[in-house]
Every structure is written in structure tokens, then in C-alpha cells.
Amino acid sequence: MVSRVIPVDPFDLVIFGGTGDLARRKILPGLFRRYLSGQMTPESRIIGAARSEMDDAGFREMVADAIEEFGGPEKSEKAAIAEFLDKLAYVAIDAKGEGGWKELAGQMRDGVVRAFYFSVAPSLFGDLAERLHAHEIANSESRIVVEKPFGRDLETAKALNATLAGYFDETQIYRIDHYLGKETVQNLMAVRFGNVLFEPLWNNHYVDHIQITVAETVGVGGRGAYYDKSGAMRDMVQNHLMQLLCLIAMEPPSKFEADEVRNEKLKVIRALQPVDSHHIVRGQYDADGDSPSYRDDAENPRSFTESFVAMRCHINNWRWAGVPFYLRTGKKMKARASEIAVVFKDLGHSIFEGDEARHRNILAIRLQPNEGIDLQVTIKEPGPGGMRLIDVPLDMTFSEALGEEADDVTDAYERLIMDVIRGNQTLFMRGDEVEAAWEWTDPIIEGWNKRNDVPKWYDQGSSGPDDALMLMHRDGRRWRDIKG
Template identity: 45%
Template sequence: MKTSLNVNPTIVVIFGGTGDLNLRKLAPALYNLYADGYMPEKYAIIGTARRPLTDEKFRENLMDGVNQFSRSGKVKQEKWNKFAENVIYNSVDVETPESFGLLKKSIEKLQKEFGPKTQVIYYLAVAPNLFPLIAKCLSDYGLAGNEDNCRIVIEKPFGRDLETAKELNCILTGIFTEKQIYRIDHYLGKETVQNIMAFRFANSFLEPLWNRTYIDHIQISVTEQLGVGDRGGYYESAGALRDMIQNHLLQLLCLIGMETPINFDADEIRNKKVDVLKAMRPFSPEDIRFSTVRGQYTKGWVEGKEVPGYRHETGVDPNSNTETFAAIKFFVDNWRWQGIPFYVRTGKRLFQTSSLITIQFKDVPHHIFPSGVTEHWQQNRLIISIQPEMSIRLQVQGKRPGLDMVLNPVDMVFDYKGTYSSDTPEAYETLLLDVMTGDQTQFMRADQVEAAWELLMPVINAWESKKSLSFPNYTADSWGPEDAEALIARDGFHWFALPLNKE
């Protein structure tokens, strides 16, 4: 992990400072970075929001958030007091540009105190419709000009289709350079996701097997037991395809499918990811019919409690056509992956909360063992578990102990809990430190975002233009609609899930 030695004095400005994202994720991450010695020696955190608030009250609110949501538990008061000395609050109404004058004075005062190398990071933890307005105000007040010491962090959703993504990119790149823009996807900061590159490219035995010759198919499955909760209003305008597949799951697919980079340079790695997106087979109307599945959950029972169907959630249209489940079969048309299917699925109110990447290898070319000893025969699988457990396991065949020759699958497992005693940093800790050190490796570039939207627009347009007559089509606490099973079963496969205990 990087140290604070290379981090210049830093001012972090959080738009939406009183919001849920800051209280649950950003404030705990910044405090943990400080507690672990990764914040720069000189730093300041400026929270902004519309309502008036004293510095002291803002600090109290943040401490409550850290106490509730930090991986390290409740704060140590003495350490928190030192951290909070550098936390201030400015009342800024982004729809009243004049209020940026106060923010400018606060930043300039700190820059004078910290020195000429001070960097300013603007974190937009606000509704997406405010992104262009904030960027323009920063430009109008001369707060965005220094490309070496100024960065802006944009949360997803980055547009809601190809056209709006291009418009937002055009606005941002008209004010900032691409190297100043950090489009954050918290999934890429998760420890196991980061380990995919280490596992793939630091081990010589994998590369000869990582292709169509030895791999049968690949599954990427991100499932949630929770429903939409109080996010029904947002989810109505998003759906599973926009909310998860366009960003999180396609980014995981790129990590699995990318070619070996020549070095660890951020743009070199992002170039390789874009190559995957550009090689993905476009969807024809026939592909949409046979290679995609959408679903919407109805009421059911989860852990002994009855839960409502999606159409009965707060903020949801009673006749909603929004999908809460999506499964798609992708193909990457290049030399390495030609003909190998990538199956992707995601959904809410499913049986289990888990994030799994499963690489299934082709069967051995010739079985030498009698059928009686191979009744539990299973093709080799490499399983990367992102949550709830963090592990990488290789499933192979082995002989069961005893006098008889009986084969059964066994796991060779690397898991974080069993290997490392230290706490794993949260994704936002990793990504915020990357922003401070100027490392864009785990952040999406404009062409990545647009390529992902371009790939999925035919599916989005088809689903929105034709109302599903089968919704709702799966019950809460199931694995989704039956058509999702048929999607993968037609090719002779089945969806894989680890046998994890439901807590």
C-alpha cells in the first residue's frame, strides 16, 4: 500500500457534505487513512451543503457516521480530535453561484498556509444533475484551472445513456483535462477486485491457460438479497442494467478479458480495458431476444419476514417496467476469446448476497478412469469471490482417502481472513488515496464510459420500448426468473454459487 510520503498538502472539498455517501463512506475512509498514517501531513477537509451549519456541528455529524460505519469501529477520541481540527464546513448552494465566493476564500486561505504545491480535490457526492452546474461554477470562480494540483471526482451514474454520457464528458473536458477527472467506481477499489490483476499477471502458470483453448465459459454474478428499500425513486430511472452491468460488471469483465499490459501505467491498463469493450460483439435484435433476460421481483419471504414486491416499494410506479434483474450473454470477438461466452447476471431480492467470478475450464480431453470412480466428476473451476467472503479458489479433482480409487472435487483456497491478520481497507480508502497520489489506474476514462454505453444501448432501447408482459416474474429469495436459467442451460451450463451460509 502506498505511503503518505509522496502526497502533497491536500484540500478535499466534498459537495454533499451532509449527505449519506459522506457519512457512510467518505468520512470513515478519510478518518481511517488518517488513523493508519496515509493522510498528508498538511490537509483539510471542507464539507459543503446548502443548509447553514457550524464547523463543530458538522464534525459531530461526521463522528457519528464514522462511529456507525467505519470498519475500525468507534473513534479514539484523542485521535479524532486531531483529525477533526482540519475539518471545516462551508454553506454552499450550488444553484446559487455567488455562494462559491466563500468557498474560494476558504481554499485560498488554506493554499496560502499549506504552500504552492497544495492540491485541491473536489468530490461531487451529489445528484448527477448537479455535476455540470458545479463544474461550471468551479470554472467561473477560477477554482479549476491548475491541472497539476486540481482534481475532480465524479460518482456514478455517469450519464444515463450514451448521449448524456457524451454531453457530460464534453462539459467536464471543456473545463478540466482528462488527467484531472476521476470517474469513481467503488467496485474497482475492493481488495479482491484489485487482486485480479496481481493474480493474473504475477503468476506464470495462468497466462498459457487464459484463453479459448482451455476455458469453457466465464460467469460474473453479483446478487443482492436486499430490495431497493428507500431508493425506489432513483431505481425507477436506472434499473439493474444501468445501475450494475453498465459499470461494475463490465469493469470486472474487462479485468478478466484484458490482454497483458506492458507496464502498470494507468493509461496502458485502461487502454487494454477499452480494447475489450471495443471487441465485444454488438447486439442484434435477435441477440437481444435470445441472449438477454430481464426480471422484476414480486413479494416473498426473506429470513422469516414478508417483503413487498418491487411495484409496492416506496417511490415505484405500480405498473413499473423497470428491471430489478438482468442476465446477458456477451462475446468478446478477438483472438483470445473468440466463441467463449461471458455470462453476466445481477439482481435484487435474490437468494444470496454475493459477488462471484467463475472461470470454468474445459474438460480433460480423455477420461482414463472408470465411470464408477468419477460419479462426482466436475470440470476445473477458478472462483474469485469478492463478497461476502474474499477468496480465490481453484477447484480440482483429487482422490478421496481410502483403499478405493474414488475421485471428487477439492478446493485449493486462498482467503484473506486465513492468510492476513490485518484489516482489509474499504474500497473508498483505496480510491481516495489513489486520487490524492494521482493514480488513475482504477478510474474510468471517458472512452471507457462511452464504449460501455454504446455496447448496451440496443438492449436498453429494446427493453424500454417494449413493456414486459411477464413482470413481476420472480419471487423474493429466489435466484431470479426461470428464463435466466434457460439462458445458460441452452449452452449446457448452469449458474454457479458458493454454498455460503445465510447469516
């Protein structure tokens, strides 16, 4: 299988926060991989912009170090790295003042795509947008990329959207969620809407329930101060898990175009029912030997912020009436794994008896690690001894199915940045989507605050609090085992 790489139009990409951690770990090494693949054309340029006093040579040295530290096999391509570094420039910029803006304006070229990546705190978005227009650096064709958090509640999300809308049209704003750039997430849409096998079964007549799990083995050490003001609900559920829920539950769009897809996602969010308090479990990881507890990591001995959330949701529409969606996410869990599992109903009538009758089909979409899709089906166990049934996966692990091309599966950030250059907003959130998600999320958080809700302790390396297991057991169901 030969990978088809279509070059994008020449561009000038300005990365505000170009010396920051995200730029070093993801954005700049990813752009080098796109250059190496031929997708980023030789005429394109990247301009780092940050507070640090640095010249072009210093920035290029920093980027070379970042590729060496965070790159994969491509970091051995020394000649290509040297060519890539020649495409880089740097401007020291004062986001709240006037320093560096004239220099940046002088770097921009006519006749190429102009894109601006706001890899900075949301508090600086307005200042950057204002100065880009005041110095005529951005125009009606320019695009901006903004990182989450997109507010911390409905009120701040509306304010942030209004700030950006004062300078840019909605068609120019790309709210990036790297989960939507994952290969498997896009394959989810291909599986759903490209195969006659699944779409007829994708409803409450055949689906028993759906589980969405995003589990991490790391804690919040190093970012405890930020996380303690956010928590798992704001940091993960309102954006990442919400987007996965939308993609798995949305109606088929009339065509695969940005607004058509995002209109259907918005309908899912607006159809979500309020969640009862007894259908939500919050948790905090406890200390484990020398490994500190959440409160130790957050340096807040009285913190009620959750590092784990599990909940049962319902979508109030014809397709999903009566089908529960179980969401869970947490830190310091037994394995690092992100998975969507569609659990189909039992057969209406089984010709088998006893244990042999209790088998279910499950479609599992693995987002990380080992991206892939498998369908659990029931077969006869090989060998003599009668009709003994076992469940086996029809497995499409990308690294196995695609062979050596799997080594070239594009990182989410790479794919999404190239979509920005193309002007394709399909995998980016629209402003009304963000606000609708907060409108559903805010009452849950407000309820916790009013009740002085205290998270349940859970052991590090576990699957979360016992109450999360009971959330499923009360319904006669079980969480799937978390496997890395």
C-alpha cells in the same frame, strides 16, 4: 506480515455533498481510517460543502457521529478522532448561485494537492465545475471525482463528458466505481499478470466459460423512484459488471499504468458482440408474505423495469472466440455475493470412467463477502474404497491468509480517494470507456422498449427467474450456487 503505508502528499479535499449519505457512510469514515493509518498526513485538510447552514463545529460533530455509526474498531480511537476533526472545515455553498464561493476560495491553500469530490447529482456537475473555475478555486493541477451514474444512455454520457471537458482535462477527471477499489479486483490483475501459472491458460483453448455474478439480498425500497428510471441494466451491468468483464478478459497491458490498462479495457468493450434477445433474461422480484414486490417498492404498479438481468455475451477477438461470458445481477436474491468464476474445460482425455471423469477446475474470485480467491482442483477422496475423486478448493480467503492484517484491508472508497491524491487513474474509468459501454448497452434497452418486453417474476430469496437457469441449461451448463 507488516503493512506498508506510504503517506500521500498534503492535500485540500473539498467534498461537495459533504453532509449527504455517501459522505457520512463511506467517504468521511474512510478518510479517518486513512488518517489513523498514517496515509493521510497531518498537513492535509478536508472541507465539507453543502447547502445546509452549518459551521465548522456542527460539521465536526456530524462527522464524529458518522464515525461512531459507520466506523469499525477504529471508532474507539478517541484521541485520533479529535485530531482528525481538527483537520475539518465547512462552507455552506449554493451550487447554482454565488453563495459561499468566496469563502471556499479563501479556504484553499497553495502548494498542496487540490481535489474536489462531486458527491452530488450529475445535474450539478456543470454548475460546480463552472464556479470552481470562475472563482479560480481549481487550477490545471486540480482533480475532480465524479460518482455514477455517468449518464443514462450514450447521448447523456457524451453531454456529461463534454460539460466536464469544458473545464477540466481528461487527466484531471476521476470517474469512480467503488467495485474497482476492492482488494480482490486488484488481486485479479495480480493473479493474471503476476503468475506464469494462469496466463498461458487464459484463452479459448482452456477456458470453457466465465460467470460473473453480483447478487444482493436487499430490494429497492427507499430508492424505488430512482431505480425505476434506471433498472439493473443501467444501475449494475453498464458499469460494475462491465468493468469486471473488462478486467477478466483484457489483454496484458505493456505496463501497469493508467492509460495502458484503460486502453486494453476499452478494446474489450469494443469487441463485445451485440446480444441477441433470446440470450437475455429480465426479472422482477415478486411479493413474499409481508415483503413487498418490486412494483410495490417502486410505487409503480405497471412498471416494466428489471430488478434482475442475466445474459450471455461474446467477445469477438482471437483470445475469447467461442467462449461465452454469462453475466447476472439482481435484487432480493438468496444471498449477497459478488463472484467471478473462470470455468476451465474438461480434460482432453480422462483415465477415469463414469462420474469420476466429470470434474472441472474452477478459479473463483470472491469480491464480497469474505473477499478471496480459490481454485477448485480434483483430488482423491481420502480413505479406502478405490479411486473416488472429489473437488476441493485451494482457498485464499484474505481474513485467513493475512491474519490480523486482514482487519486492515482498505475499504474501496479509501483506496480510490488516496489514488486521486496520488494522481493515479488506473482504477478509474476514462470518458471513452463510459461512452463505449453505453454504445453497447443502449441497443439492448431499446430492444426491450420496442418489443414491450415484460420482466419475468421471480421469488424473493431465489436465484432469479427460471428462464435464467434455462439460459445456461440450453448450453449444457449451470450457474454456480450463490453463497454468501
